[in-house]
């Protein structure tokens with residue numbers, strides 16, 4: 146790099162448009178005219194980022210090493226973790242498409258950051274001496290060589306770049322660009338305003354643009370739970386396959402004497418999905434037609450608070466007996482109400498004794514109930530969910546029959562009735578359905594008493610007077626009425642009758658769930674952005690530095706010319722920024738911003754410098770986007786097989 150002549154302008158207030166541009170450049174130079182135009186535009190719109198930078202290149206100024214101010218200003222704190230990035234660190238603006246380029250924007254690194262790559266950081270292989278004049282056969286660019294430095298720039302075209310660039314999105318009627326100060330650029334509407342209601346005060350450590358740490362941990366642990374496998378040496382009694390189910394992992398202690406049932410996680414070879422298998426040991430079905438006539442009805446029952454029954458295996462010999470096996474949807478790290486509130490030490494989840502490895506749900510923190518049980522809000526939330534499940538079951542002409550603390554699982558924020566339908570197979574038609582449904586309501590009352598008193602067996606006849614006293618002292622009259630109604634055996638009752646007793650609390654629970662859904666939707670939309678950037682990175686890395694496409698066994702010929710050359714310089718601009726002292730400058734925000742702008746193809750210009758420092762290119766993201774798409778298309782044209790996943 147010889148000098149910065151013609152590039153670091155003094156565009157201060159004393160200079161009129163077009164004056165003093167590019168000292169050292171001949172007046173008739175096209176480069177000088179180009180720079181003058183940019184400068185004029187910058188003066189109209191105001192300086193982009195501080196004095197001395199009036200050109201409309203929204204990029205870090207290139208400062209040659211020998212002209213850097215001494216001592217250099219300290220670098221800003223590097224954002225070196227994705228989690229430190231904050232979408233709400235900056236105010237959200239919503240800018241219509243046609244105004245996106247109306248005002249000055251600068252989102253590049255601060256001016257003291259040089260994009261010039263440092264030689265000692267950049268070149269794992271020895272570099273050839275820079276050629277005197279680099280030819281970049283890119284038809285949109287004009288080039289001028291001054292004092293050994295080649296400048297590339299676009300000639301202002303008759304057609305405004307705006308129109309050219311946004312042509313493809315014109316069809317997106319009513320579409321908007323949501324530009325969060327460069328951190329995000331969307332070209333579709335997003336429910337941002339409505340999402341912010343559920344977020345706390347903007348804070349750079351909490352409001353990341355990636356998934357929240359708690360949710361991430363929860364999902365990762367669930368994934369681990371999905372992936373667990375048992376060591377056959379530790380569990381020799383577990384078969385490798387049970388019909389089409391494989392990879393069985395026990396969800397509770399197995400191998401105990403006289404066990405009547407056991408539970409496993411398994412994968413189905415038919416559909417690759419995970420299932421929760423409930424095995425009833427040694428239960429030979431003698432009259433399949435009679436015993437299983439309600440199974441189809443259970444399979445058809447779809448409700449958010451009921452674990453769906455998928456399949457029943459009769460007289461299964463895989464465990465060397467006649468087992469009855471019920472396959473339900475599997476909810477990783479679900480725990481029963483009993484474990485959650487009454488037996489927290491006994492959280493089963495996953496424990497590998499060989500490796501002392503345990504997975505638990507960080508969200509499902511056990512809540513030990515105090516002497517006065519759970520708080521009323523939590524109990525009402527449970528009442529509403531259980532009532533909703535029972536309502537669906539009873540409306541289908543069925544009865545739950547197994548409503549107890551061990552058969553209700555907690556999964557995230559919701560609770561679900563598990564192992565439904567088993568009693569109907571084991572004990573078909575023992576009593577009229579009305580009586581069974583009444584019994585469900587009785588058991589429902591028992592669960593509320595247990596939760597309210599903090600004692601699992603508080604509903605027992607001998608303990609009930611004491612439990613009732615405790616509830617009368619600590620809970621509302623509405624809750625007492627619900628318990629009284631459910632335990633009243635004197636009259637015919639239906640689940641629908643407790644709806645008026647729930648009253649307005651129903652709306653509170655519904656609003657909380659809605660808010661939670663919105664938060665999760667927000668998390669999903671952030672992750673969706675990550676997927677978008679990943680695809681972009683995948684494309685860039687697929688295209689760049691392909692030795693296999695070279696003419697002479699090096700990447701030269703593929704990456705050193707045309708579109709790929711632009712992309713290569715852009716890659717350096719995005720990922721290989723260095724400080725004035727030539728130290729690597731790590732800023733995830735810069736990377737994300739650049740990639741977002743590339744994805745959107747904004748008209749913002751950046752200055753890219755070749756590794757040897759001999760070539761400077763001023764280019765906008767819209768052009769870079771076209772380079773990437775063209776190169777990728779070219780590569781696909783030469784590809785034998787394209788696998789999209």
Ligand SMILES: Nc1ncnc2c1ncn2[C@@H]1O[C@H](COP(=O)(O)OP(=O)(O)OP(=O)(O)O)[C@@H](O)[C@H]1O
Pocket residue numbers: 396397406408421452473474475476477478479480481493494551552554563564
């Ligand atoms: N659909 C499901 N998905 C994932 N895990 C489940 C599912 N249904 C139940 N579980 C888990 O299976 C385990 C069942 O074992 P547990 O011994 O606690 O219940 P149980 O066998 O009904 O109790 P008990 O032996 O006292 O009758 C629990 O850890 C529960 O969380």
